[in-house]
Every structure is written in C-alpha cells, then in structure tokens.
Amino acid sequence: MKICPVCQTPNPEHVRYCIACATGLPAASVEERNRCPQCGQAVPEGSKFCNHCGAPMAQEQLCAVCHQVLPAGSKFCNHCGAPALGADEAGAAKGLGHDNGSARAGGVVSPTSEATNGRAQPILSQPTYDWMQGQPVLGPNAEAMFGGLQNLMPAPLANKMRAALPSLSGERREVTVLFLDVKNFTAASNRLDSEDIYLIIDTAMRLLVQIVYKYEGTVDKFTGDGLMALFGAPIAHENDPERAVRAALEMQEALQALRQRTLSEHGFDLQARIGINTGLVIAGSLGNDLHMEYTVIGDTVNLASRLETAADPGAILVSFSTYQRTRPLFTYVTLPPKRLKGFPEPVRAYRPLQVRAQPGSVRGLPGLQTPMIGRSRDLARLQAAMDDLIRQGERRITLVTGEAGLGKSRLVSEFRKSVQGSEVAIYQGNCLSYARSQPMWVIADLLRDMVQISDTDPIDFQQRALQDFIAAHGLNLSEVLPYLLHLLGLGQMDAQASQRLQMLDADMLQKQTHAAVRSLLLACAHQPTVLIFEDLHWVDPASRDFLQYFIQTTSNTPFHLIFISRDYERQTSVRPLIETVQQFKHQVEDIRLRALSQEDSHKLIDQLIPQNEPVAERLKEAIIQRAEGNPFYIEEIVRMLIDNEGLQEDDGKLCVTEQASALLHDVPGTLRGLILARFDQLPEDLRQTLQEAAVLGRSFPIRLLEKLHPGNEDRIMEQLAELTQRHFLQEEPFGAERGYAFRHTLIQEAVYSTLLKRDRRQLHSLVAQALEESSFLRPEEQVEVLAYHYAESSQPDKAIPYLISAAESAARRSAYETAGKHHEKALHLMTEHAVMDQGFFFASTRA
Secondary structure, three states: OEEOOOOOOEEOOOOOEOOOOOOEOOOOOHHHHOEOOOOOOEOOOOOOEOOOOOOEOOOOEEOOOOOOEEOOOOOEOOOOOOEOOOHHHHHHHHHOOOOOOHHHHOOOOOOOOHHHOOOOOOOOOOOEEEOOOOEEEOHHHHHHHHHHHHOOOOHHHHHHHHHHHHHOOEEEEEEEEEEEEEOOHHHHHHHOOHHHHHHHHHHHHHHHHHHHHHOOOEEEEEOOOEEEEEEOOOOOOOOHHHHHHHHHHHHHHHHHHHHHHHHHHHOOOOOEEEEEEEEEEEEEEEEEOOEEEEEEEOHHHHHHHHHHHHOOOOOEEEEHHHHHHHOOOEEEEEEEEEOOOOOOOOEEEEEEEEEOOOOOOOOOOOOOOOOOOOOHHHHHHHHHHHHHHHHHOOOEEEEEEEOOOOOHHHHHHHHHHHHOOOOOEEEEEEOOHHHOOOOOHHHHHHHHHHHOOOOOOOHHHHHHHHHHHHHHOOOOHHHHHHHHHHHOOOOOOOHHHHHHHHOOOHHHHHHHHHHHHHHHHHHHOOOOEEEEEEOHHHOOHHHHHHHHHHHHHOOOOOEEEEEEEEHHHHHOOOHHHHHHHHHHHHHEEEEEOOOOOHHHHHHHHHHHOOOOOHHHHHHHHHHHHHHOOOHHHHHHHHHHHHHOOOEEEEOOEEEEOOOHHHHOOOOOHHHHHHHHHHHOOOOHHHHHHHHHHHHHOOEEEHHHHHHOOOOOHHHHHHHHHHHHHOOOEEEOOEOOEOEEEEOOHHHHHHHHHOEOHHHHHHHHHHHHHHHHOOOOOOHHHHHHHHHHHHHOOOOHHHHHHHHHHHHHHHHHOOOHHHHHHHHHHHHHHHHHOOOOOOHHHHHHHHO
C-alpha cells in the first residue's frame, strides 16, 4: 500500500493519485518496475522482454522536451521539470512543433504554485467555454486530458487489454455495465469559473478511473460529467458483477471525501448517481478507417443507463441480474419495481449499501448446505498429514488442486471442522482475483486473520491490535512492528520508524519484511499450526516470493501448510511455488480432485431436488449428464432453473415447470464467466482455433479442423497440444480418426456463445463444405452432421436434402421421433426460404 503524504490515506500500489484527496503519490519501487507484467517474475533492469515468458516489458517513456528517459510512472521530467506526456500526447506535441518553453506556456497548471501551497495537483490543460450550451469545452487538449486518464491504467492491465482487443472485432459477451453521472453539473458549470469546474471534474474522474482499473474494468467512454465502464470486456473475469458493485461502492466513498472539499471551496455539492446491469452485449470496434472505437451495444447498456438516471444522488441502483450474482456479498435494499423509459414492464431494482461483514458464498443454493459427497478419501489424507505433524512435530505440506468447482475449498473447510477445538491453531489467507497487482496481499490477509482485524477497521485500531499481538508473542516491537505496519498499509506509529524505512532500498525492505513475517509466524507456532492459502492461482508475485522463502527456511517447524489452487495453474503462476515444494517431497501430500462418479452425482442431485416423480427424475438425469461430475456445475444449473422458474417451490417442494427443458440448454452466467475468464487469457490465435473447434462440436477429428486451414497443419497440432495443456481440450479418438474433445460440454458451449451469428454462419458453411469433400463419418452420420452445419450456416437451404435423408435413415432404424424432427426442420426451412421444389419432401414423407 502507498500512504498519501498529505492525508495519510492508504492507497493500492497501482494508483498514482490519492483516492481520498488526489495528491500525487510516489512512483513504484525499482523492484516492482522490474517485474514482468505478464508472469510477475523479476527481470534484469533495462530488459525489453521477459527472460521467463518472453512478454514485452513496458516501453521507455521519453520526455517530450529534453528527450531523456523517464522513470516509470513519472508525472514530470526529472531532468528539465517538464510535464511527462503519454505516448500519444508526446507525438501530438512534437507534431505541433512545441519547443522547450512551450510546456508551461500551453496552459499546464504548475504542480507547485503558490495557490496550491506546494501541494501536487493533477496535470490539467485549460478549457474553453461554450456559452451557448453552458458546458466547459475541453478544447484541443481534451484528447491529452482523457488520454492522461487512460494512462492511469496499471501496466499489467494495459498488457492484458492489448492482448484481448485484437480478437474482439466482434463477439457476444456477458458484461456488467456501470454508468456514473455527476449531479447538477450543468448548473455548477453556469455558476462556477470554467477552470474551477474543469479542475473538479478532472480530479473526480482521476479518482473514479483508478477505481475502475483497480478491479480490471475498462472505461468505455467519458460523458463530460460522467463515465461508462465495462467489467467483462475486453477482459472477462468470473466475478465481474462483484467487481462492478465493489467499484461503485468505492466510487461513492471516494466522491464523498472529495465532496467536502468542493463544498467548502466552491459551494458545489459533488454527488453522483450510478446504475449497474449485467447481461449479454455485442462487443467490438465501431467506426471507419479514420476512427475505430471499441465499445459494446445492446439492451444491457440501455438498462444500466436508465438505472443510473433513476438513482438518487449519492446512490447506486443495480438490476436483478447483477443482484442475483452478488446478493451474498453485499447488503442490499430491495426497491419497488421502477418504470423506466424504453422498458414496457416495471424493472426490479436493488440498492447496495455496503460489503457484508461476513460475505456468503456466491456458489451453490442460498440457505442449503449439502453434505460433502465423494471426498472421504481426500479428507482422510488431509487428516493423516495432520496426525503425522502432531505425532512427529515435523512440517507437512498439502497441495489441493483440481478444476474450478470440484470442491477444493469445501474439502479444506471440512478438514478445518474436523480439527476445530483441538490443540491446533488454524489461520487462512485468501488470494483475490482483483488483488493480483497488490504486493503481499495474501500474506497481509493471513496476518489480519491471525490478529483478528479487518481492513475496514479504523487504522488506529488495527495499529494497536497488531502492536499488542506482537508484544504478546514476545517479539521485539522495533524489529517487527514497522515492517508489518508497512506490509498492511497502516502507516507508522512514530516518525523515527517511518524515516528508517524510507532509507532502505527495495531489496533490503523486502528482506526485512520477510524476516518480520517469518518471526511472527514462528512465534505463533508453539503448537501445531495450520496455514491455509486459498486460491493461489491468483497469487501476486511478491506473496509467492515470500512463500518460497518461508518453505525453504521452516522445514523443521510444526506447520501444516495447505496450498489450494486450480490444476491448470500448476504450469503457470503457481509453478515456481510447486517447484519449491517439491524440494521437500517427503513432507508433501499431493491431492488432485477428480470429477464425481455417476453414483455420487446422483447423491448430490437428490439432496438438491428430493422429488422422485418421473419428470423430476428425467430432469435430474439431464443435469447430471450436463454437469459431468462437477458439483459446482450441478448446483449452478439447479440455481439457474430456480432463478428462471424452471423449478418452482410449491408447498415446500421444488416442482419442474415447462420451461425447465429449454433452460437446460443455457450456460449459467456464473459458469460462463468462469470459463471465459480463462478463454480471455489465451493468445489471439489460440482463441480463434478454440472458437473454430467449438463450431465443430464437443468432439472432432483433427483432419477436419486442419481442412479449415490448409497448409498450416503443423501449427494446428501445436495449438491443440497447447489447448490440451491449458485444460480446454483433451485428446480423444474420433471413430477411427485421431481427434480431440472439449474437456467439458459447457466449455464448448460458452466458447461457441462468444461468436457473432454472422461468424457462426460463416464457419458452419466452411465446415459443411469440408465435410462434403471428405469421409470422416459413416454415411448415416455424415448426412445428420451436414444437415446440422448447413442449417446453421449462411446457406440453410442446402440443409434440406440432408435433413430428408437423415429422416429416412432414422425411420429405417425405427427412430420415428428423430425422423419427425428432421422432417419438421426441413419443412420449416422450405417455408422460410421459399424453396419451390417441395415434391421430393412430400414424396419422402409418404414413403
């Protein structure tokens, strides 16, 4: 955390201006600047590419005036004092022929003028004023100003954006859209000096943009007195609705602090309304060759905008779809349905007030805790490792890995219950997907669990609690407390300690901090102690470095270290940690969770849907087949059915409705987000290959995919191998052919859903043509597959003869229901596409 030198507010590491008062903050440390933005590994200073993963490092920033290289994050040149410009601004300045004296002459506000009493202010350009509209016009430097706001984006996020954008020429996406609008902006513009209103709005926007970027959202557009932000495009996360609501709450909190200042200095009551909605959009670039702009369009955007308009000043309104996905995490007020412009029916709206002190789980069914099923052997292995530690006093390390949703956290939770109340201390640190850019996050979270404090507690309370905890364990306060206060972002309790830390370089500060944390953990280990590190696939590099150091220096201590992560990250972000763990093989228990058996899946679904009527049994069987042994998938499919009235409660029982079978074909939003978060991490060529594979179906022969890219067979094989390593595909024979299959049918469907209809039709046409030219399938299978692909293609009328042939084949096998469906589809296509020669159809139906 960075402590603001003016107001002492703790700030996340990536922000450049204080979130409370907008004062400029110190640049990142040398250690942080020399980390790869892609894999997080330390690289030699001056490197242009990472020597671990090959990703490009951030490009050097040059002063537009004296052309000297600037340290990363510079606001002003440390050679000549000129304001530091982004790449676009520097190019514009050069094109306008600015000389050495033009930086200040161009209207840039001095960072240390008498008016500001030496306090750093945001770099701003003077606006002009449109008296006809009563609005500040940002003038020729508007692009530079908003470009400067975009330049607040942390380097790792910028690299992710660059990787994601090329592929998004057009995709269907589920996103969460956030609209924010400043109240009474026009009235204030008429009353205040144009420069004052400009400074207020720019300061506010800087605070808001940094919050959006903190949660890896993107600013889609600025609206003069507000903004539109996206969570889920161009980068998807499995918890985008949560990120959006957290961002909105922090925005209102940040504006509340700024509001006091604008009221006292300008009499301007700065308040904002926020609206949030989650749903499907079309994401891509709009415009022409002269100006292309990435954006999203659709009813999802419109509803978010209408909710913002309906919100009270200082309040947030979210839609039902956002509320559904976040209700266990936030305290909500349910409002009466609202009539909104453009929406014929009243819209359900909810007002989030705060993050819950004890958030619930967004997974599973609210109020229903099913017994753990199918994990008794894994639980026994955890308990045996604990017994060995208690008996022998030697450290144990347990790795718990598996695909998302297989029950890793539930397994460890049951283990905690089994040792609760015994002479064992248990502490847990949780990694968060939106905290990967905050160094030592999971270690700080572990310390907070040990000291029993929350990051929402008053800072002085946290400081005293930490001081008392350290003293109670017999440690020297001066050797430990300053470093742990720094780690937790709590500032220092005395000036001498603060000065001492400021004199340390980054390497020495890291060593001292590591030693302080290790000392405290060892002091707590006077009894068998379990340290749980949850969701390590989201670990930040600094935390990972500490854990490696801790593993290497505590081999003869009474710790049971439990590391939980997803299995596909064993080869990426968690790999260095696992390599360190493997140096102590005799202490390691490696638990890799697998999918539930059919029997265990039936036990779980019977807990969720106890009814055993024939219609309920058929539905349960369909859910089991669709979930393929993943307990989280089973629960989410059931919850989707309940939320969308496929299952309705009647007299205390869940009853199946007519909508259930149709709803089963949807991918629950939670699962779609989970899958697409991984999909977005792929390079563009792998994303495209995976989308093409999704069009082929759940399983496919390699030669069929290669036919879509003649001449690139070797590259296709490399891509399939990489997609297998990343746990999207698995090698599986396709009849007599060598083939691949998606690891889960929901992965195939989620990836397929990202394609625009135009692109789907085009790909289905290419696949159908490739099938006509080959013989991958038996004749009766060939006609059915060709019928499917042509029906979904840009030439659906070509499906008709294949549908009729498929119907005849099905009738010969006495599959009359299937034959009837093929005939119905053929007749529908004939009618829809005005096919005149229907004689063959009617002749075949009479045969």
